[in-house]
Amino acid sequence: YFGHLRLREEVAGRGVVEKDVLIGRSTFVDPKSRINIVDWRNAPVSQLYYRYSEGSDYEERFGERDVEGEILVRRTLTIEGGTLHRIAAPQGIWIKRPTGGDWERIDIPHYELSGGEQSATRAPQQYRPSGVLGAAPVGRQALDRHLPEIAALIDPRQFEIMTSPQAGVVVIQGGAGSGKTTIGLHRLAYLTFNDPGLFPPSRMLVVTYGAALASYMEQVLPSLGTRGVRVVAFAAWAEKELRTAIPWLRATLIDEAPPAVTRVKSHPALLHDLERRAAAYQGKRNSRAVVELWADLLTDRAQLMALLHESPEMPVSAGDIGDAHGAMVERVAAIVGRDPRERPSEKKETKKVSRRRRDAEREEIIADAGTWAAMGVSGKLNARTVDSDLPEGLRRTESERGDHDDDENVRGETGIDGLRTDDDQPILDLDDVAILLRASQLLRGVKEPLAHLFVDEAQDLSPMKLAVLIGRTSKTNASRKRSLPSVTLAGDTSQKLFLDNGFGDWRSVLGHLSLDHVAVEPLRIAYRSTREILSLARHAMGPLADVTPPEASRVGAPVEAFRFTTAGAAVAFLAEALRDLSSREPRATVALLARHPEQADRYYEGLRRAEVPALRRVRAQEFSFRPGIEVTDVRQVKGLEFDYVIMLDANASSYGTDDEARHLFHIGATRAAHQLWLIVTSTPTRLLPPDLLHD
Numbered sequence: 001y002f003g004h005l006r007l008r009e010e011v012a013g014r015g016v017v018e019k020d021v022l023i024g025r026s027t028f029v030d031p032k033s034r035i036n037i038v039d040w041r042n043a044p045v046s047q048l049y050y051r052y053s054e055g056s057d058y059e060e061r062f063g064e065r066d067v068e069g070e071i072l073v074r075r076t077l078t079i080e081g082g083t084l085h086r087i088a089a090p091q092g093i094w095i096k097r098p099t100g101g102d103w104e105r106i107d108i109p110h111y112e113l114s115g116g117e118q119s120a121t122r123a124p125q126q127y128r129p130s131g132v133l134g135a136a137p138v139g140r141q142a143l144d145r146h147l148p149e150i151a152a153l154i155d156p157r158q159f160e161i162m163t164s165p166q167a168g169v170v171v172i173q174g175g176a177g178s179g180k181t182t183i184g185l186h187r188l189a190y191l192t193f194n195d196p197g198l199f200p201p202s203r204m205l206v207v208t209y210g211a212a213l214a215s216y217m218e219q220v221l222p223s224l225g226t227r228g229v230r231v232v233a234f235a236a237w238a239e240k241e242l243r244t245a246i247p248w249l250r251a252t253l254i255d256e257a258p259p260a261v262t263r264v265k266s267h268p269a270l271l272h273d274l275e276r277r278a279a280a281y282q283g284k285r286n287s288r289a290v291v292e293l294w295a296d297l298l299t300d301r302a303q304l305m306a307l308l309h310e311s312p313e314m315p316v317s318a319g320d321i322g323d324a325h326g327a328m329v330e331r332v333a334a335i336v337g338r339d340p341r342e343r344p345s346e347k348k349e350t351k352k353v354s355r356r357r358r359d360a361e362r363e364e365i366i367a368d369a370g371t372w373a374a375m376g377v378s379g380k381l382n383a384r385t386v387d388s389d390l391p392e393g394l395r396r397t398e399s400e401r402g403d404h405d406d407d408e409n410v411r412g413e414t415g416i417d418g419l420r421t422d423d424d425q426p427i428l429d430l431d432d433v434a435i436l437l438r439a440s441q442l443l444r445g446v447k448e449p450l451a452h453l454f455v456d457e458a459q460d461l462s463p464m465k466l467a468v469l470i471g472r473t474s475k476t477n478a479s480r481k482r483s484l485p486s487v488t489l490a491g492d493t494s495q496k497l498f499l500d501n502g503f504g505d506w507r508s509v510l511g512h513l514s515l516d517h518v519a520v521e522p523l524r525i526a527y528r529s530t531r532e533i534l535s536l537a538r539h540a541m542g543p544l545a546d547v548t549p550p551e552a553s554r555v556g557a558p559v560e561a562f563r564f565t566t567a568g569a570a571v572a573f574l575a576e577a578l579r580d581l582s583s584r585e586p587r588a589t590v591a592l593l594a595r596h597p598e599q600a601d602r603y604y605e606g607l608r609r610a611e612v613p614a615l616r617r618v619r620a621q622e623f624s625f626r627p628g629i630e631v632t633d634v635r636q637v638k639g640l641e642f643d644y645v646i647m648l649d650a651n652a653s654s655y656g657t658d659d660e661a662r663h664l665f666h667i668g669a670t671r672a673a674h675q676l677w678l679i680v681t682s683t684p685t686r687l688l689p690p691d692l693l694h695d
Contacts, residue, residue, distance in 0.1 A: 001025075001037050003049045006073035018072065023049045026225060041186075041193045041225075049074065050159035054090050133644060133675065134581045134588060161521050162187040169470075171520045172490040173506055175550040176537070176670030177528020180490035181639065184454045185217060187488050189224040191452055199486075201228035203451040207469055209234055209460035209497070212621035213639035217456070219625065234461060238433045238468070245440040246287045251335060251426040253433065259500060260320035261327050265298070265431035266462035266502040267314060268512040269307040273297060274435065274464075278442035285443040293439040294432070295336055298328040313508060334426040434465045441471040449474055451486065457639055458491035462502040463512040470513060494546050495670075496663050497638060523550060528641055529669075530556030533676045537669040540687040541662050559669075561650065561678040561692045570679050571606035574646065578612045578629055581644070590629040591642040593668045595654040595661075597633045603648055604631040634668040645672035648679050655685040662687065 003023030011017045021036055023046050028037040040046045044062040052058050054074040060067050078086035087094045094103045162183055164170055170187065174180040188206065191199040206221075208214050211233040218231040239253060257265075264270070274297055283289055298304075304325060308316040428436075450473045458466060466489070473485035493505055503509055506520045526534055531552035536559045538545050564570040574592075581588060592607075594600040597619065604617045607629075614628030621636050630642075647668050655661040665687050669676055684693055 001079065002077055003040075004073065004075040004077060005045075005049055005071060007048070007069050008072050009067060009069035021045055021048075025223070039193070041190045047159075051156050132580075133577045133590075133646075133677065134585050155525075158183055158521075158523070162190055169485060169487045169489065169515055169518045171506060171510065171515075171518055172488070172523060173492065173520050174490070174523030175492055175526050175534075175546065176495060176666070177526045177641070177673075178492075178523035178550045179525075179527055180492070180523060181213070181217065181456050182220075183523070184456055184488045184490045185220060185224060185226075188229065188452060188454050189221070189226045191486070192226055192229075199451045201226060203448075204229045204453075205237075205450050205472070206231040206454045206456070207234055207237055208456040208639065210457070210621055210636075210638050211236070212623050212636065213456065215621075215623070216625060216640065234465060234469075235430055238430060238437060238465075241437055241468075241472075242433050245437060245444075246290060248287070249291065249335070249436075251428045254427055254429050257429040257431065258323070258327060260324040261429075262431060262498075263316055263320055263500045264304065264308060264324040264328075265429075265435065266464060266500065267308055267311070267316065268463045268502050268508075269311055270297060270435070271438070271464045271467055271512060273303065273307060274438060275442060278439060281443060287440070289443055290436060290440045291336065293443065294436050295332045297435065297439075299325070299332055301325045313504065314502065331427055331432070335428070431462065431464065434462065434468050437468045438464060438471065441468065446472055446474065452488075453486070454488045454490070456490050457495070458489045459493050459496050459503050460491075460498060460501070460638070463509055464502070466509070467513055494541060494544070494549075494663070495638070495667050497635060497667070499659055499663070522548065524548075526550040526552050528673050529676075530554055530674065532556055532559050533669060533672050535559075536676065536689070536692070537666045539689055540665045540669065542657070542687070544659060544662055557675045559676045559678065559692065561680055561684070561688060563680045563684070563693060565681070567602060567649070567681050568606065570648075570681055571603060571610065574603070574679070575607055575610035575612050578607070579610075582613045582629075585643075587627040588644060589627055589642045590644045590646070591637060591640075591671055592629065592631040592646045592648055593634045593637060593671070594632070594648040595634060595664065599649050599654070600631050600633050607631070634664050637671050638667060640671055641673055642671050643673055644675045644677075645669065646677045646679060649682070650678040650680050650685050650688065651682040652685050653682060655687050657686055661685075 001022040001024030005021045005023065006018060007021060008016060008018050019036075020034075021038060023040050024037040025039065026037070027039045027042075028035065030036075038046055040049070044060070047060065048058055048071065052071050052074070054071055056071050058067075058069055058071065074089070076088040077084060083096075085096050092105045094105050096103055158179075161170055161172065164187075172180050172183060185206070188204060192201055192204060206214070206217055206229060208217070214231050214233045221227070221229055221231065235253075235255070242249065274293070277293055277297060281289065281293065301321075304321055305318065308314075308321055309318055453469055453473045455461070455466065455469055461469075470485055470487055473487055491506075493503075496503065510516060510518055510520075529537070529552065532555065534549070534552045538549055562570070562573065564573065578590065581590070592600070592603060594603065600617070604615070607615055612629060616624060616628055616630045618630050618632035618636055623630060623636075623640065634647075645668065647665070650665075655665050665685070678688065678692075680693065
């Protein structure tokens, strides 16, 4: 449990009664021991914990009974492994020392929730630059490592968000470490706990852009009492949806496209043009029509120029439109020309499959292996793979494995269906997939809608991609009207990985999604990073900084920058500091973040040769979520948290003053919970305050 209430109530026939109530993740009652733990998601009495402070009088109606009383005690507890580590109350915060078991009082954060303001008295002993990772002058840095659960820190407004009506869209905007992810997951847990019939886990979906954050959330959900919910990265989900919607379409899915192409395909105007074209479509609404709608949308040069060149929100230059149009025409021609049902020689094969699947629509029939061989793709569609440990899109069938090295496979010899590709294999990017899926929804409806959808880090998805996801939550009936969706969107416009994905700000995006009426719920308190870290991250954002950023709930060690003449000298310094940290705090999580993968490689090799323990090189979000030191580039860590973060090569050449550099630096810095170091090996980036640099 994480909460403790002592209540005084007037009970008929008994007079004044005092009782203790514990708030936890599930209900547990032992009358003999007088232990009463109530589930925060369901028990009416848990409302008192979230709505009232210590010393408050309350009046509530629990079922058929009106209750009046007083909150005598309200405490927030941190219990790990059956041991009490932290107690927070209005009178102070007490931390149990890791050695000796003594308790020590630390500073008290005070929150003013109504106005979003927050102030915190500083620790009695001010921190000073120490040059020691993980330890302030008297070891206070490692003292408050056991922070309370977010569920224990939820304020009355956030509790209202999490327990909001079942049908509807909730939008959460919050800075780094403000609890967006946790609140979204808790809302999902609340819905499925209170109405499992309406919200079965099998019909709930959690989507984020990055695979690492998806992996983390998948591990967290069972601890909330929710199992069986799918948690996926958008690319993996979209790939699977496309196979279902258009089973005959086989192509190589690529992660990136030329900037001009991305700028055009992700533009919000294309979402509305697609909706208009679908509404006006008069032909048969089959999968072929979906592809034709996609093709018409991307190859109508005059319409693209009219929509995008003079767009009041996000104008696109005529040159970019022309370049994108040329690339898209070539790609569309390759896809349209690959429909196997257009080949006369394949009609006989198609009829064989049709006889085996009489209940399927003729245009959805999957051609057999002979058909795909005629298209230059070998192998059987359902052949068992021997690369089962690889991501689905990178697997090869057993018959085609041969003696090839797996590294060749990773470099792109297979398409999104796991089959080998030829040089002329058609290509799709994620924006193409999103348009195709949205076109399918608009033309053909949604047959098995999701009960609830949670999209985290929504700012990394274009309006088209968000429309596709939201479209999966509501069933389209014969009159083309949709039922009300149940959706949670969470994000932070200060943490955008992609600046040309059509996501401007929340209000404009909600307008494009026909959700103008939905209010954006801001989170005002940041629980992860210290005040010092958030201050630096905000400084780095410059003119892009949020006008109402979340306030830090605690103070900590100062941010320190260290200057070296060479990367080799920096490696020697870091090796000593990291070895020392590993001996003092073996369970600490540390991230060394470079702007580019090549920089991460250089530091990793140097530290490996220096025999730094528990060192791991993360290249494609394969984080272990275990104690140790992980070296990676900053794009890999979106949504994650580490005890200590070291930003590598915080130089002007790595982080300029452009918008992308500001966003990436902000993302990297705010991964740190306790301490942030900056390593400078050349001219320092101008994103740093001048007084931060030390020789």
